Amino acid sequence: MALATSVVMMDRGNNTTCTINLHGATVVSWRVNNQEQLFVSKSAVFDGKRPIRGGIPIVFPQFGAWAFGPQHGFARNITWTVEKRTTLPTLNLGPLPFVVFRLTYRLILREKELHFNIGVYNPSNDLAFNFNLLLHTYLKVPDVRRCQVNGLYGCHYIDKVLDNQLFRETRETVSVSSLTDRIYQNTCQEHVVTNVVSGRKMRLQKYNFPDTVIWNPWDTGRDMKDFGDDEYPNMICVEAGHVTSPVLLHPGTTFEASQILQVM
Numbered sequence: 312m313a314l315a316t317s318v319v320m321m322d323r324g325n326n327t328t329c330t331i332n333l334h335g336a337t338v339v340s341w342r343v344n345n346q347e348q349l350f351v352s353k354s355a356v357f358d359g360k361r362p363i364r365g366g367i368p369i370v371f372p373q374f375g376a377w378a379f380g381p382q383h384g385f386a387r388n389i390t391w392t393v394e395k396r397t398t399l400p401t402l403n404l405g406p407l408p409f410v411v412f413r414l415t416y417r418l419i420l421r422e423k424e425l426h427f428n429i430g431v432y433n434p435s436n437d438l439a440f441n442f443n444l445l446l447h448t449y450l451k452v453p454d455v456r457r458c459q460v461n462g463l464y465g466c467h468y469i470d471k472v473l474d475n476q477l478f479r480e481t482r483e484t485v486s487v488s489s490l491t492d493r494i495y496q497n498t499c500q501e502h503v504v505t506n507v508v509s510g511r512k513m514r515l516q517k518y519n520f521p522d523t524v525i526w527n528p529w530d531t532g533r534d535m536k537d538f539g540d541d542e543y544p545n546m547i548c549v550e551a552g553h554v555t556s557p558v559l560l561h562p563g564t565t566f567e568a569s570q571i572l573q574v575m
């Protein structure tokens with residue numbers, strides 16, 4: 312069995328690399344010209360028991376709390392396997408003894424881009440199932456207060472900080488200056504986040520991910536054991552997902568979704 316800390320690394324030259332921890336198939340580092348783009352907490356735990364705090368964990372088959380398992384599902388907390396037959400890292404999850412599905416995750420590293428392609432297959436002959444899927448992307452930023460996220464104007468959002476009330480976004484760009492935990496629905500296929508590392512912009516393109524979660528724990532991060540007290544200014548989560556309505560996957564069919572991150 313692979314160790315919890317086993318990693319797969321992609322190296323494109325020019326100090327452009329991507330590292331995937333097989334625990335949860337969590338992308339734990341993406342360096343472009345030696346500049347780290349992802350936030351991983353200095354208090355993150357790599358014990359193979361808990362999800363990794365930062366990078367890009369995969370949320371599946373549940374977003375949020377759940378009666379049947381851990382918060383945000385179990386995919387981020389299980390060791391994935393690497394398919395040996397391909398040159399591109401392809402990671403697989405399933406079949407597992409207790410569930411019927413297979414997840415395939417393919418990553419492509421380009422000069423200034425990282426592509427994520429994820430497929431969920433239902434191998435059953437007769438059973439359909441429901442799931443949520445989300446890429447929990449933690450972007451590294453010098454000061455979250457200076458970041459602006461576009462592509463959310465006019466969208467309805469569930470504000471988890473305000474008793475899950477539904478609001479409509481009236482701002483052209485969204486910024487974060489306090490505890491923020493919002494599920495934006497039917498968002499644009501593209502978001503641009505300003506003032507990420509080196510003052511650059513990050514473009515996030517998404518396909519088959521109708522929702523976008525914006526999260527920063529602000530000082531409530533102090534209550535999280537695997538998150539440093541002073542780290543909240545240095546991250547913003549912009550999470551592409553299919554979460555407000557579940558995906559219903561019929562027997563013998565596959566659901567596919569993807570995301571591209573691009574340093575601009």
Ligand SMILES: O=P(O)(O)OC[C@H]1O[C@@H](O)[C@H](O)[C@@H](O)[C@@H]1O
Nearest residue numbers: 382383447471492493524526550
């Ligand atoms: O601590 P976890 O399980 O990794 O979750 C972190 C956050 O993840 C976000 O996606 C949720 O909207 C937040 O409500 C949650 O607090």
